Amino acid sequence: MSELKEVKVPDIGGADGVPVIEILVAAGETVAAEQGLVTLESDKATMDVPSPFAGVVRELKVAEDDEVAEGDVIALIEASDEVAAAAELADAPAPASAAAEPAQATPEPETESAPESAARPAPATAAPPAAPGPTDTGKRGTPPVPFDASVVMPDKTPYASPAVRAFARELGVDISQVEGSGRKGRIQRVDVQNHVKQVMARGGRAVSAGVGSGTGLDLLPWPKVDFSKFGEVEEQSLSRIQKISARNLARNWAMIPHVTQHDEADITDMEAFRKRLGKENPDVKVTPLVFLIKAAVAALQAYPRFNSSLQADGETLVLKHYYNIGIAVDTPNGLVVPVIRDCDQKGLLELAHELAAVSVKAREGKLGQADITGGCFSISSLGGIGGTKFTPIVNAPEVAILGVSRSRMTPVWDGEAFQPRLMLPLSVSYDHRVIDGALAARFTAHLARLLGDLRRLLV
Numbered sequence: 001m002s003e004l005k006e007v008k009v010p011d012i013g014g015a016d017g018v019p020v021i022e023i024l025v026a027a028g029e030t031v032a033a034e035q036g037l038v039t040l041e042s043d044k045a046t047m048d049v050p051s052p053f054a055g056v057v058r059e060l061k062v063a064e065d066d067e068v069a070e071g072d073v074i075a076l077i078e079a080s081d082e083v084a085a086a087a088e089l090a091d092a093p094a095p096a097s098a099a100a101e102p103a104q105a106t107p108e109p110e111t112e113s114a115p116e117s118a119a120r121p122a123p124a125t126a127a128p129p130a131a132p133g134p135t136d137t138g139k140r141g142t143p144p145v146p147f148d149a150s151v152v153m154p155d156k157t158p159y160a161s162p163a164v165r166a167f168a169r170e171l172g173v174d175i176s177q178v179e180g181s182g183r184k185g186r187i188q189r190v191d192v193q194n195h196v197k198q199v200m201a202r203g204g205r206a207v208s209a210g211v212g213s214g215t216g217l218d219l220l221p222w223p224k225v226d227f228s229k230f231g232e233v234e235e236q237s238l239s240r241i242q243k244i245s246a247r248n249l250a251r252n253w254a255m256i257p258h259v260t261q262h263d264e265a266d267i268t269d270m271e272a273f274r275k276r277l278g279k280e281n282p283d284v285k286v287t288p289l290v291f292l293i294k295a296a297v298a299a300l301q302a303y304p305r306f307n308s309s310l311q312a313d314g315e316t317l318v319l320k321h322y323y324n325i326g327i328a329v330d331t332p333n334g335l336v337v338p339v340i341r342d343c344d345q346k347g348l349l350e351l352a353h354e355l356a357a358v359s360v361k362a363r364e365g366k367l368g369q370a371d372i373t374g375g376c377f378s379i380s381s382l383g384g385i386g387g388t389k390f391t392p393i394v395n396a397p398e399v400a401i402l403g404v405s406r407s408r409m410t411p412v413w414d415g416e417a418f419q420p421r422l423m424l425p426l427s428v429s430y431d432h433r434v435i436d437g438a439l440a441a442r443f444t445a446h447l448a449r450l451l452g453d454l455r456r457l458l459v
């Protein structure tokens with residue numbers, strides 16, 4: 001038995017003249033219950049109108065750009081028991097409410113194609129699994145959600161309807177990588193399909209090159225906790241700089257496969273020279289950092305791959321023939337990385353003057369765009385504070401960064417006896433897509449050798 005039924009616009013909060021921005025089905029198509037039929041866009045949000053029952057779409061009563069209000073008929077659907085049963089069978093794995101939910105709020109069941117890593121342990125606070133529902137795969141724990149760029153880059157939330165986001169999730173596509181061809185850059189179903197075709201045509205290299213996540217990172221949603229339930233709290237807004245660097249750091253950490261190589265430099269002789277230089281030039285503070293800048297330049301010259309950037313397509317390396325070094329500076333408003341240019345052409349004292357000037361400018365919040373762009377390699381020195389080693393995050397699009405901790409007098413075996421030597425811990429984090437571990441070990445050891453014997457800087 002079949003019956004022709006009307007599907008109407010549901011309660012949309014009394015809004016009138018709401019435009020239909022996308023038609024999600026065609027006449028003659030079989031739809032499952034809760035499958036989106038059209039997408040409406042109000043001033044504040046987009047929403048899909050789902051079919052309340054399974055059946056065959058016999059007629060669409062609206063077209064793109066029509067305006068609708070509550071109660072308007074959208075489609076005539078021939079609902080039948082057989083169609084309903086067939087549609088249910090065909091759509092069994094799809095989440096029943098996917099069309100009505102925003103992408104980032106819809107936990108999906110794990111699929112057969114989900115990577116092993118997706119089966120990560122549930123957080124200790126996870127509630128016991130609910131009784132299996134129609135979409136339950138039988139696996140326990142909190143289901144992962146796909147990597148969502150809006151978590152790490154809140155200003156980059158993709159503009160797409162819930163149905164298109166659900167479609168992208170179904171295909172394992174990171175929707176933040178898809179270019180929208182619709183009005184105001186809206187991502188449409190066809191854009192997701194074209195994106196998949198392009199990736200397939202490239203042999204999936206967009207995924208393996210790591211510049212697009214492709215298969216997604218399957219991150220759990222960020223925990224929402226009402227901390228005031230557990231004790232007294234206060235809220236502090238992040239500064240503008242903190243918000244910007246948070247987004248950059250999160251992107252760099254998520255997209256760059258980081259490895260950190262640790263080593264030590266014997267700076268006993270360097271330190272004696274630094275003290276002498278300081279006494280001779282009381283007008284400027286000569287800290288170990290200027291020696292590190294000079295040694296880093298020499299190491300970059302010896303290992304040019306460290307002085308490169310990976311192009312956004314993930315397929316080309318740009319090797320630079322200039323040597324601009326970024327210095328991480330801790331300011332009251334957050335971390336900034338001013339760049340000292342052409343360090344290969346400057347002496348230790350000139351670098352010391354420039355470092356002092358740029359640190360003051362950074363702390364006074366006076367850095368301009370030109371002061372923070374064009375870096376090749378960065379140095380983050382925590383030596384003035386303490387610590388034995390740490391793992392700095394690469395400052396993209398650079399491919400490596402040097403972290404420096406506090407030097408320490410250490411007994412070093414010279415083959416016959418222990419000698420007191422001033423040892424400086426070096427931690428080089430690098431982008432493993434560009435730099436192999438052996439190369440990183442050589443680079444870091446070379447850097448340590450240069451600092452151990454400054455005469456090598458002249459070679």
Ligand code: CAO
Pocket residue numbers: 286287288289290327328329330331335355359380381382383384385392404405406407424
């Ligand atoms: N080992 C031992 N002592 C060190 C040292 C090291 N590796 N590095 C610096 N020092 C000493 C300096 O010689 C100086 O000693 P004196 O006051 O006796 O001369 C003292 O520590 C303070 O140095 P400084 O910090 O003022 O100067 P700097 O050139 O070493 O660093 C700057 C300048 C701007 C990089 C630094 O002030 C800074 O902001 N560091 C923090 C960087 C940061 O936050 N990195 C983390 C980024 S990721 O979050």
